[in-house]
Amino acid sequence: VSRYLYEHLFLAHLYFDDDAQRHYFRLIRSRTPPGVAADPIATRRPYDDPGSERVYYRLQREQETIVDKTHMPYALGAQRMARWREWFLTPDYAVDQLPSYDPTVAANPFLAFRALPVSARYRFLLDEAEFTIMGFIKGPVCRGQVALDVIQDRFWVFFLADQRLPQQRDDFLARASAFLRLPAEAGSSSGIIGPWREYARLEAQYLRHKSAALSEYALAKERPTLDWIWDGDGVNPNAALTVFRHYDSASVSKGLLGEPPKTVWVLSYPLLERIHYLLVAGFDVYGNVGHQALSRLYMDFMRMEAEFNALTFLPLERRRAVRDYWYRDAGDEAKEHVYGTLARFEVDSGIRFRTQTPLAEFYAMLRTRLAPVLERQRELASVPDAGLRQDLAALAGVHGASLSWWPEVLILRVDDPPHAARYFTVLRNTGHRHVTSLLREGRELQPDENTLTVVAGILGSYPNAIFRVQRDEIGALATALRTLASENDYRALADRYAVRRTHADFWSISDALQDEHLRLAPIAGGLLDYSRLENR
Template sequence: MSLSLICRHGGFTLACVWALALPIALSAAFAGEVSLESASEPSAASVQAPSSAVSIETPDYVNDVQPLFNRRCIACHGCLGSPCNVKLDSFPGVERGGFGLNPYSNHIGNYPRTDMDAADSVQAWRDKGFYPILADKGSAAENLDQSLLYLMVEAGMSHNGPGFARDALDDLRPDRFNAVCPSSAAALKAELNENPAIGMPFGLPALTQPQFKTLKDWVAVGAPGPSEAQKKAAGTIAEPEAIARWEAFFNQDDKRAQLVSRYIFEHVFLATILIDESAGDQFRLVRSKTPPGQPVEIIGTGLPYDDPYSDANVDRFWYRLEKLTAPPVQKNHFLWTLSLDQIDHLTKLFALDSGNGWGKEGELKPGWGSDNALKVFAAIPAESRYRFMLENSAVVVGGITYGPVCNGQIATYAVKDQFWVFFLDPKYDPSVQEPMLGLDSWDTLMDRSVFGNADYLNAFATTKEKLFPKGWSLDAVWDGDGEDRNAWLTVLRHETNVSVVKGAQGGMPRSLWLISFAGFERMYYDTVAGFAYWEGDALKLETLLFFNFLRQSFEDNFLTLLPPEDRKSIRHEWTQGIGTIGLAAVPFAGEAQPTQVEVSGDDPLMDLVAQLERRLGRAISGLPDRLNPQQKPKVELDASVTSFDDWETAISTLTAIEGLSFVPHLPSVIMLRLNHGDEHRVYSLIANRAYKSQYTLVFQNGQSMPKKDTMSVYSTLVNGFPNLFVDLDLKHASSFLVGLSSVETKDDWSAFKRRFGILRNSKDFWSFYDWINAWNFAQRGDLAGWLDLTYYDAPET
């Protein structure tokens, strides 16, 4: 729960919707469905100023309080940069409290780090400037009177009955700059007296009386945390022997193995790790002061390549698998799944058993502090490194798209709303075959300046021409060995957050990427491993600029598969407006080089994609896409819809088509539940917005091309930031589709949303939110996390 109305992320002001609420239990016997009747919602009569009486019963933190935080609070308070930095996904987060400086706001100099590894005790957080949000040393009345968390929720109980006025939602406008983070009860009371509508959950229905009583009773008795027994139980590993074997692999004495472990760590440090043999557990790979068999003591460096020895003042550290006990939040949740047989695979992949290809280019102990992975890990065979990235491309891209922030980064404005990603096969990749690309210095490979980037691109093109004088054939595109769906990814941008799915999904996109090994490393270290979120705006703007260069180079790589005469016109179609200035800054290196791919003259781009689909096969692409087909079925929208198949056929007539009047008015992400008797299915309706250029931030809306916007539909949850929930009975599906297709103006959309959407002041809001979260965990398992409400039913930019 927040003490703030607005937060700003990545140097670009963004609205944050803050919800603190306390939940209902999920249906105990969830077999794919959850009943809304299981949800207890506040009635208008029940939402009133609460009594000051305090029950003598003490809620248990693990069984009563944290589950409530999970289902209401972490929707906005489970990430870096959450409002006032209040993080409620664990008791340590609750204890550390709040902090008024948001590292993602506009600021010139550096701010303190706010990730949970930045301090190892409550006192250390206080030394950084964090203030408590709970009082625990007074009487019950004093604890309640001095607890910021309680005061905010109490205010919400007084003002947020179902159907409450939406006036306070004006504070959600992205152009608002205020950030209210009172650090004392007196200051908060003054703020609430002036602005009573900012109580929690802000702009959402109030808690029920039983939920509020649980919170109140807990705060009154001093907000006790988990017992030692509960902490021990939470940290118990299902299969410790499997974890021990993996930790042994990561901590070998061999210098080559140590360098490989470092390489893997730097590429997966943000991932949630599943070990097949330790079912039910989730882990992360960390560096620890303590060896396997002892409790983990994290070495919390700011960046993954910072020196762990000097940071922790130790002469040795160990890679450890730390069990995760905090609930996952969908916005930063992505998986790296392992099984014990992959230890042998990684040993062979990195040639640790043979040493083949090692030691010719670099050092086995290269030192610390450099973001130039191409130089630091040069001793590891380049093909081994690249194949690791290929086999785990969704994980590596996950680090880029699902960083542990609240609302993402302005760097996302450098990419289009929907695009497909392919990868060069190692045999055809100049940066694998000749890693230095003929350059005199490794530094040029990671030079993010305009001139350094141009030197890199020209060196890549020159090496390609030398190695492949006839150009690339279709064989140059990695085929995933016929079964690995990491070979074809769909990336989606939704405002300042991004998601990735495997396969060719959502219909034909506006652009396509072909990524090389060196380009993949440059992108990852620029946006993830080397991104110091706490630094000032100069770094963020540099990241945005470089990401534009990277995007352009990946698009250009793909275009070189086409005949030279078709490349330039498509390049200018993909980047228009003031983006032509950006095009001039990124040389189209290799523009005139030949290609071995023969394409049809009618639509060379579509023909190339069709050839790639045949080459990679359905196992990789996942095509055909029934919901977003290129050839549309002949169905009238007002025809009777009596089955889920009827619905999917009907809505597919509206997908992946430019020029539909309703699409520009859609929010980025609609999550829709379709009901047919006792059966329910969930769909995501995604708006793909088109812009003349991605080389702009200030004029983003001025560069929009609404007539080229499209909608894609997915038969699952996509993204963790819903903008709107829709609960639709099949019998009303035709009316929904006819009404949607008739939207032409902003007023039309508002009327449609009021008719079919669940607004944030609706009495049904929390019951549906609980249902969709329960469906997510039941149907998607380890892939699932709690959904975020930051952008829900709020103005987008």
């Protein structure tokens, strides 16, 4: 259990929920026990052989400045410990031997931790699902355009209910674990073509195995309904997340932000665990190009399977049409992984749909089901000023090719004396025909489908621009944005509103922005990174 927790929390900034000063700690492996100075074990991956007969898991004070781009806070306390004991220590199960550090075992969590109940592992991941997803958002893997073009610019994330379906159960995963090998089993040096064919073959076998089990379950017991979706147990806001991609970085937030997105993920335990061991625990930033390419290519499978899970809730006769829209001009092989000969589920939905746009209905149903737990702090609906809320909604309604010149992450400071300045983030969501291209993303762009999402507060660790507007100028900003047709048009707009690096008051404005960020997000916030701040 300690090893499992360590391999999932090694990047976390741990703090105690009753510590008013909020000291942060790292969970480390040490050669020395508590009571003497820690002797950290440094390895490329958290599951590499420690080279020590005995490992001690210890807390070490974080000494570095907390920066937003790597800050992943995780609270420890009496309630957390009670849940961990309930999930991992109270159930009666046998552990005959500790898991090996051999890479073929350690890189596959379904082998290494097969003695631990699947329900315990999944509940642990769900309990802080935003943190789990944040591992690959803020970890070292999400750096650069090639790494990020595997996901859409904005999508919602939901989760399958605990142990309701076959792929969530111990017996299924015990049989399927041989198909769930991950690229990190080869270490940090790997070829590309041969290994890729092998992992594609294994994924195809797993999809057939899972599709058969899911179909058998649905025919014998229940067809897909909203009950299959985890509702956060009525209290946990991690049940619904929004992910934004910003070209070469990304963000994740609790809640369903913006208008209904193009695509949606529904994650199961095997998917959530594989994403972690593919992109967080198993990823080596110093690995060769083969290792990094395989990790990126394998993530395509994860996205496709998450989308397949979502499609199973739609009417049978509409699933392929939705898939084809998500993957316009993509190859047939990619489509078959999403929904087709490999990922098959020919059982109709148990949900009664009333319109010809079932995906939009599904989104609305999920909003209703999860309403008691939805995090609404960032929604524009949380803005108390009705007029300001209306103006920001109009700004968020701008879409199309004119946004091609707009920054992807823009912090909007709204001045309204004598009131304090208010801050919002304007995020550009770039339209794509599909996201299966590894090196040719530019060919798949769909500028007329560009959209904006405006959220309250500051979202994103790497702002591309800071605009300062007066309260009554938001409408004019939206109007100007609709007419952008060139880089010169944007430059003229920036001349009016942007706080560039060369602005005489840049640092005082930056300090105020940073102070407000830490006020609004005292736990989750850190120092922003200006390395992507444009000066155009």
